[in-house]
Every structure is written in C-alpha cells, then in structure tokens.
Amino acid sequence: MNQDNKPFFGILLILAAGLLLASHDGLSKYLTQFYPVILVVWVRYVSQTGLMLMLFTPRMGRRVFQTARPLLQLCRGASLVGVSLLFISGLSYIPLAEATAVIFLTPMLVTLASAWLGERIGTGQWAAVICGLLGVLAIVRPGSALFTPAILLPIGAALCFTLYQLLTRRLSGTDHPVTSNFLSSLVGSVVLSVLVLFNWRVPSVEDALLMVSLGGLGMIAHLLLTHAFRYASAATLAPFTYGQILFAGLIGYFVYRHTPDTGALLGFAVIIGSGLGMAYLQRRQHRLAVG
Template identity: 35%
Template sequence: MTATEKALSASSSGRAGIAWMLLTTLLFVTQDATLRFLVQTYPFAEVAWARFAVHLAIAFVVVAVNSPSHLIAQRPGIQILRSTLLAVLTLLVAVSYKTLPFVDVAAIANVAPVLVTVLSVPLLKEKVGWRRSLGVLGGFIGAMIIIGPASLVFQWAILLPLAAALCNALYQIVTRLLRGGDSTLTTFFYTSMAGTVLCGLLLPFGWVTPDLTGAALMIMLGVLGACSHYCLIRAYTVADAATVAPFGYTTLIWAVLYGLLVFGESPSASTLAGGLVIVASGIYIFHREQVRAREAAAKSAAEGP
C-alpha cells in the first residue's frame, strides 16, 4: 500500500469512527430521554431492571452465537465491579431525571472525563501536569456555573447527576483495567449482568405492571442501551481515540434538542455556559493526554531498544 493509499484509508476510517461516535451519542441521549419518560410513571428500579435485562438478553444471544467461551470472564471481579458501577450510575440518572431538567443532567454528566483525570492520580498512579490541572479546574468551574442557580431551586437534587458523573468516571477507570484481559464480547455481556441482578432484587419493593406502551418503551430502552454500547465499541475499533473521543461531547447538542422538542424545556443561559466550559475543558484535557502520549512515544523511539 502506497503512502497515498494509507492516508486515504486512515481518512476513511476516521470518518467512519466519527459517524459511529455520533450515532453512539444520539443513541445514549435517546436512551436517557426514554428513561426520563418512563420514570415519571414507573419505579426507578423497575425501569433500570428492564433496561439491563433486555441488554443482557441481547448480549447473551450475540455472544452465544459468536463463541460461547466468551461467556466466561478471566477477570470476573473487575467485570462485576464495572457492571455494578453502571447499575448505580443508571439508578442515579433515573432519579435525576425525575427532579431535574433534562439538559441540566446531560450537561453535568459531561464532567465525568474531568473526574477521570482527577481519579487517575490516586487509582492509576498517573501524573497530571499543571496544564491538565487547569483543564480539571475549568471543568469544575463549568459544573459550578450550572449548579449555582439550580441549587437554589432543587438543593440536594443537583448532587444526583454529580454522583452519577463520579460513578461514570470510576466506571471508565475500571474499564481501563480490563485492557489486555477479557475480550470485547465478554465485556459486552457482563456490562448489564450486575444491573439485572441488583435492580431485580429491588423489584419487590416497588412494581407497577406496565401497559402495552410502557412495556414497549422498556424493551426499546434495553435495545438502545445494547446498541449504544455496540456503536461505542465500533467507534473505537475502526478509528483511533484521538479522532473520535472529542465527538462524544455532542451529547450536549442532542440533549438540548431533546429538551426543546420532546420535553419543551429551554436550557438556561447558565446551563449552556457551564456545559460549554465543561466540554472545552474535557477536550483540552484530552488534547494534553495525546500530546504527552506522542512525546513519550518519540522519547522511546529515540532511546531505541
């Protein structure tokens, strides 16, 4: 393959990766919109259980058809921890959507990558320089811009999406620990296992038999969850992280559109301003990570074997 052909191939892969990521964010926000609609009528645990149970059923069929051996995890403890974090995250988001505007929750959720940088220091022993520290500070300032006016109305409720963002950050860090271990199919299967079990244990404490529309939406919720995770995997498979990761922040755009068109909610100026600050901070942190990775690779190449 010539240099030109390689460049064209990389460009094509990049476009495909971006397309997969844009589809991922659209599916995630559509899933959250469906979740928000359902929790207005049904108990949080019931809705979350339906989401995970359908996801688990889809994942089981996919893995069983491809290779049943992927049903067995090499690191079951880490897989269960990761799945548990996703279950807690989902429940927190469900409660958040019961009490907070749709766009506010989505905007605060974008602080998760910033929290990953903070938590990677004690948990992964990574070093964070002053430039990335400024990005972290910017992310927290963005969150405070959103929380400031909202806290006057909702008080403690605004802490729910922050707690969800923390769980999301821990979820991403635990996902990093699985690199080089279990296969993608194994991780895809275990993603919804703990949520199905834990939320299932809560069902006796609150159950409302869904009507036909409610049941259909619950099934759709699980399908959206499974498809969004599949698209995310595809995005990072066909293109490198440096190309696709920044487009993950398009969740804020989809959230604003859903808020306006579906829920009739206009985002406040503070929510938009804070959300943009968080997005800019996250992209800057990611940029600095890529710079450090290139510098480390260049240094390693210069030193030789």
C-alpha cells in the same frame, strides 16, 4: 484495528451513538414519570442481557462468560448500576441537557482519581479539571433553579461512572470487551431483580415495549461507540462525543419544552472546552511517550 482512512465514517458512528444515548435518557425520563426508576432500569438491563446472549453466544460461545478477574467485573457491573439509578433518578428533577453535561465531568474526575492513585498529571490537565468543575458551578449556581439537593444525583452518577471507567481500564488488558459489557449487564439484571420485587408495578403493553427498547438503544449505542474507534482515532472522535449534550438539549427542548438559561449554556461550553483540552493534552502526551 484502526482504519484512519475512514474518519468521516467513525464520526458518523460516534454521533449516532450520542443520539441513541440521548434518546435512551429522554425515554427513561418519560417512563419514570409513571413507573418506579428501579422497574424501568431493571427491564432495560434484562432486555439488554437477553439481546447480547442472542447476538454473541452463537459466535463466542462460553467465552462470553469467561473472565480472568471476576471480582473486578462484579464491581464494574455494580458501578454501572449506580450510574443508571442515580442518573435516571436525577432526570425526574433535572433537565436532560444539564444532567448530561454533569455526566461529562467524568474525564476530569478520572484524571483526579488517577492522580490520587499515583499517576503523574501535568499542569494543563489540572487546569482542565478546574475548568470542568467551574463549568458545573456555572450550571448549578446559587439562585438557579438547579441549586437543589437533586443535583447530587447526577453528580453521584458521574462519580460512579468514574469508577466504572477506571475498572474498564484495568479489565481491558485481560477480558474481551463483549465479555465485560455482557457481565456488567448480567450483574445489573441480577441486582435489580432483587430490588424490583419491592418496586413492582405492572406496565401497559405499550410502556413495556418502550422499556424493552431501552435495552436495544443502550446496546446498539455501545456497539456503535466500539466500532467508531475502528475507523478514527480517539483524538479525532473526542470533539464529537460531546454531541450527546447537544442532542440531549434538542430532545429536552422539543419533547419537554425546556430551554437552558445563559448560565447553563456557559457551563456547557466550559465543560466541553475542558474535555477537549484534556483530550488534546492526552494525545500530545501519548505522542511524546512513543517518540
């Protein structure tokens, strides 16, 4: 139940989630300098699956595993694996803030996919989509350091994340959110357990603990996101979800000594503005629909 009397608390939770997600990505970027991407992502999924089992099975029991739509859950889990592998692989070549900004194209891509599936899209929403794409072009413009085939990795991650969001919509009416998140984590653990056999490298104790911490960071971040919407509306929180790009930029600067150029900063602003415009239009459309 939404408790709009505490919007400030919801905003704090959404900002904390963005910081944890940016930290997760920054730590993943560090670890993949020394270990295969599949190994790092596998440990993250296995640790997250174990944590969710310990936290939720005492309260939910077998309901954690029960789904009315197993095939959709399998596809959702596979799409999330695609997001993780493509995005973290991209971090080996693309600065953290720029890669994060590309992922935030997802709301615009979801709108495009919804139009293709027959949903009516207004002129303002189409304008937001076009502006978002222009924002990416400002970041990845000809002549810039990012104008390489490697940029296709975060773009591919954004496409996979779009599929993940669409499937989440379909499942929200039938399956519990904890079940959906647990099954996605379980699918990732199983799929990557096969692939990791061909990408195995024994990590040091310190690095193994860092990999395990990725699962904790990811799980806590998603729990914070879920709880944030109990205290504030989606429209109130939408501007603050883009704080993750800011946090990614700060981590990129202080840890990796990368400063985005003027074109990238312009692209960030356009993508954020497009996303906020999309959120405003969706809010207005919802208000008109409910009278």
